[in-house]
Amino acid sequence: MADNVIEIKGLKKSFGENHVLDGFDLNVPRGNNVVVLGKSGSGKSVLIKCIVRLLEPDEGSITVLGENVLEMDHDELDRMRVRIGFLFQNSALYDSMTVRENLEFPMRRHWFDITKEDADQRVNEALENVGLLYAADMMPADLSGGMRKRIGLARTLILRPEIVLYDEPTTGLDPITGREIVELIMDLQQKYNTSSVIISHDMQVARMTANSVVVLADGKNHAQGTFDQLKASTDTQVKQFYEGVT
Amino acid sequence: MFWRANVFTFGSNMSKNSAWKEIFDEVGGISYFTARFFREGLRPRYEWQELLRQCYIIGYKSLPLVGITAAIMGMVLTVQSRPTLEEFGAESWLPSMVAISVVREIGPVITALICAGKIGSSIGAELGSMKVTEQIDAMEVSGTNPFKYLVVTRVLAATLMLPVLVVLADGLALYSSYIGVNLKDVVSFKLYTNQVFDSLEYSDFLPAFVKSYFFGFAIGIVGCYKGFNSKKGTEGVGHSANSAVVVASLAIFIIDLIAVQFTDLLGLN
Ligand SMILES: Nc1ncnc2c1ncn2[C@@H]1O[C@H](COP(=O)(O)OP(=O)(O)O)[C@@H](O)[C@H]1O
Ligand SMILES: [Mg+2]
Numbered sequence: 001m002a003d004n005v006i007e008i009k010g011l012k013k014s015f016g017e018n019h020v021l022d023g024f025d026l027n028v029p030r031g032n033n034v035v036v037l038g039k040s041g042s043g044k045s046v047l048i049k050c051i052v053r054l055l056e057p058d059e060g061s062i063t064v065l066g067e068n069v070l071e072m073d074h075d076e077l078d079r080m081r082v083r084i085g086f087l088f089q090n091s092a093l094y095d096s097m098t099v100r101e102n103l104e105f106p107m108r109r110h111w112f113d114i115t116k117e118d119a120d121q122r123v124n125e126a127l128e129n130v131g132l133l134y135a136a137d138m139m140p141a142d143l144s145g146g147m148r149k150r151i152g153l154a155r156t157l158i159l160r161p162e163i164v165l166y167d168e169p170t171t172g173l174d175p176i177t178g179r180e181i182v183e184l185i186m187d188l189q190q191k192y193n194t195s196s197v198i199i200s201h202d203m204q205v206a207r208m209t210a211n212s213v214v215v216l217a218d219g220k221n222h223a224q225g226t227f228d229q230l231k232a233s234t235d236t237q238v239k240q241f242y243e244g245v246t
Numbered sequence: 247m248f249w250r251a252n253v254f255t256f257g258s259n260m261s262k263n264s265a266w267k268e269i270f271d272e273v274g275g276i277s278y279f280t281a282r283f284f285r286e287g288l289r290p291r292y293e294w295q296e297l298l299r300q301c302y303i304i305g306y307k308s309l310p311l312v313g314i315t316a317a318i319m320g321m322v323l324t325v326q327s328r329p330t331l332e333e334f335g336a337e338s339w340l341p342s343m344v345a346i347s348v349v350r351e352i353g354p355v356i357t358a359l360i361c362a363g364k365i366g367s368s369i370g371a372e373l374g375s376m377k378v379t380e381q382i383d384a385m386e387v388s389g390t391n392p393f394k395y396l397v398v399t400r401v402l403a404a405t406l407m408l409p410v411l412v413v414l415a416d417g418l419a420l421y422s423s424y425i426g427v428n429l430k431d432v433v434s435f436k437l438y439t440n441q442v443f444d445s446l447e448y449s450d451f452l453p454a455f456v457k458s459y460f461f462g463f464a465i466g467i468v469g470c471y472k473g474f475n476s477k478k479g480t481e482g483v484g485h486s487a488n489s490a491v492v493v494a495s496l497a498i499f500i501i502d503l504i505a506v507q508f509t510d511l512l513g514l515n
Contacts, residue, residue: 054383078389092384095375106388 003030004063005163005195006051011060012219013046020046022219023060028163028195035206036199037241038216044199045089047216048165051197052084053077065162082110085161085194089168091152093140100136103127103155110159126154129188146177150184157188164189166198170205182208203245215241272493279471286391287398296399304365304400305407312411313418315360320348320419324426337431341438342445344423349446353416354454355502358461361408362494366469369400370490373473374483382474397474401466408462409455453509457501464497 006028013021020043028034038044049055051062053069062069065083072080093102103123107114127133130150140148149169156164169185170178182205189196198209206213206227213230215223217237223230231242324344331337373396376382385392424438472490476482 049383052387054386081387081389084387086384086387088380088384090379092380094381094384095379096372105385105390109389 004028005030005065006197007061007063008051009061011047011050011062012058013043013050013055014058019219021050021057024216024219025221026197026214028197029211030195031193032211033189033196033198033209034212034214035210036197036214036216037201037203037206038199039201039240042216043219044216045167048086048167048197048199051165052081052086078110082159083162085156085159085164087149087152087156087164087166087169089171091140091148093143093148093151093155095140098137098139099127099132099143099151102140102151103158106155106159122158126158127151129157129191130154130184145173146181149173149177149181153181153184153188157192157194160192162194164194164196166196166200168200168202169198170200170202175204178202179204179208185209201241203241206241207245275475276467276471276493279474280467282393283398283401283467286393287402291394293395293399296395297402300399300403301407304403305410308361308364308407308411309414311364312357312360312415315356316353316415316418317422319352319356320344320421320423321426323347323352323419324423325429328430340427341423341433341441344426345420345442345446346450348419348423349416350450350454351502353419354412354458354461355498357412357415358408358458358465358498359495361404361411361462362465362498363491365404366465366490366494367487369404369466369469370472370476371483371487373397373400373470374476374486377474377476378478378482397470400470401463404466404469405459405462408465409458412455412458449509449514453505453514457505460501460505461498464501465494468494468497 004027006026008024008026011021011024011026012019024043024047026034026036026047036044036047046055050057051064051069053072057070064080067076067080069077069080093099094105097105100123103126104119107119107122123136124133127136130153132147132150132154135143135147135151140151143151166185169181173181185196185198186209188194196209198205200206210227212224213227214221215230215238223233223235223238225233230238231245233239233242324340327343328337328340331340331343373382376396382392382396385395420442424433424435427433427438469490472486472493476486
């Protein structure tokens with residue numbers, strides 16, 4: 001069996017009568033980028049929120065780094081969440097804190113005994129990584145969308161996660177900034193050697209990052225393959241995404 | 247089929263049944279939230295630093311507003327009561343009368359209502375926007391229990407700070423009442439304070455003080471509940487802030503009503 005960092009089987013999640021995920025399967029091999037494509041409202045965010053248990057699935061199994069996430073108690077879950085980074089769609093920076101405090105927050109919360117020097121050094125390194133060292137003392141409200149995304153990325157990576165989940169990393173950005181963010185993601189991915197799930201409906205992202213592409217439709221893993229394999233597909237659900245892509 | 251759906255929701259919103267259902271849902275939701283507050287608040291880890299920060303924000307930053315309102319209230323009450331008391335030849339009762347009304351009822355209730363507006367709406371809006379921009383989710387995956395970090399601290403801070411604000415408001419109201427008395431009379435500060443303290447008993451002060459804790463608790467809980475259950479979008483956040491104020495103000499009057507029955511039963515009136 002290949003070395004999978006994430007294995008999802010038969011995942012189901014409904015909100016009342018709205019069956020969002022209806023038996024979804026997914027494997028993420030170590031070191032790979034899996035891009036999950038889906039229309040708006042197809043349940044992409046629900047999927048990655050289930051992986052870190054921000055949402056409780058109704059059925060199915062989720063194994064992350066060899067451990068069953070759904071059977072974890074609170075402390076085990078906290079330890080697992082250090083190993084999984086999550087980049088939220090709108091970056092989710094804490095409005096009431098400066099950029100520096102935003103980056104310090106996950107460290108202080110997970111590593112109680114971290115020293116001031118150590119924390120400072122990590123914050124500086126994280127900000128340098130995204131080219132925003134000068135923004136350390138700014139408030140999130142004063143940052144542009146692209147800058148917020150970079151800071152969000154820095155905050156996500158500061159704990160050195162082994163797996164990173166990206167929720168629509170380019171949505172809401174102009175194409176050029178979006179491209180820069182994707183390039184940054186790829187650079188940092190190589191530097192820190194992470195595996196990732198990237199959810200998106202942006203084909204640019206899929207083309208640039210994906211080792212494999214999964215199409216999420218009707219709550220299921222509708223199709224899977226490399227970017228070029230799916231490009232050749234005749235399935236209508238798959239073709240929708242490739243329309244206009246050369 | 248758009249018009250059809252609209253007609254349907256319009257109809258059901260208008261019916262009495264759904265209004266009652268909404269009220270029961272609200273009461274149920276807030277009760278559940280309150281139970282969760284006690285369950286999570288009692289367990290470690292305790293967020294002391296955030297609690298202190300919230301006490302500062304909720305208590306200290308509300309001082310100017312509460313102070314100005316209290317001062318005006320004491321003055322107006324004094325000036326307005328004088329003619330009536332004069333009619334009965336009882337103007338010497340003025341300080342006592344004002345003191346008793348301020349300490350027993352007007353001080354706590356007005357302060358609580360002002361705070362429902364200021365604190366309740368700001369908690370509702372802050373947590374609401376944190377909710378819809380996924381900051382609360384981000385906290386959760388950062389090894390922090392958002393309920394403890396955000397809700398427990400704010401509710402505790404509001405509960406602890408409101409009585410302090412009420413005492414300060416009472417003091418200021420009585421001081422400005424002293425000025426009000428002196429607009430027409432000449433009464434020394436010493437005589438005035440003697441009169442005030444002679445007329446006040448513990449049974450005037452204590453129930454009002456205890457009641458203020460409940461006012462503070464209600465403001466905190468309702469604000470947090472509304473924020474935590476905010477709907478998506480900016481409209482949702484605005485609605486959270488707005489309904490936090492409305493529900494908290496209503497809760498204050500209901501608590502006031504219950505409190506007066508209680509003190510009556512205990513013979514403290
Ligand atoms: N907490 C929730 N409560 C109720 N419904 C939800 C919740 N989260 C998501 N949904 C519903 O699940 C569906 C998928 O949402 P989502 O995963 O956010 O879509 P997307 O693929 O655009 O990320 C939507 O219909 C949404 O309304
Ligand atoms: Mg989404």
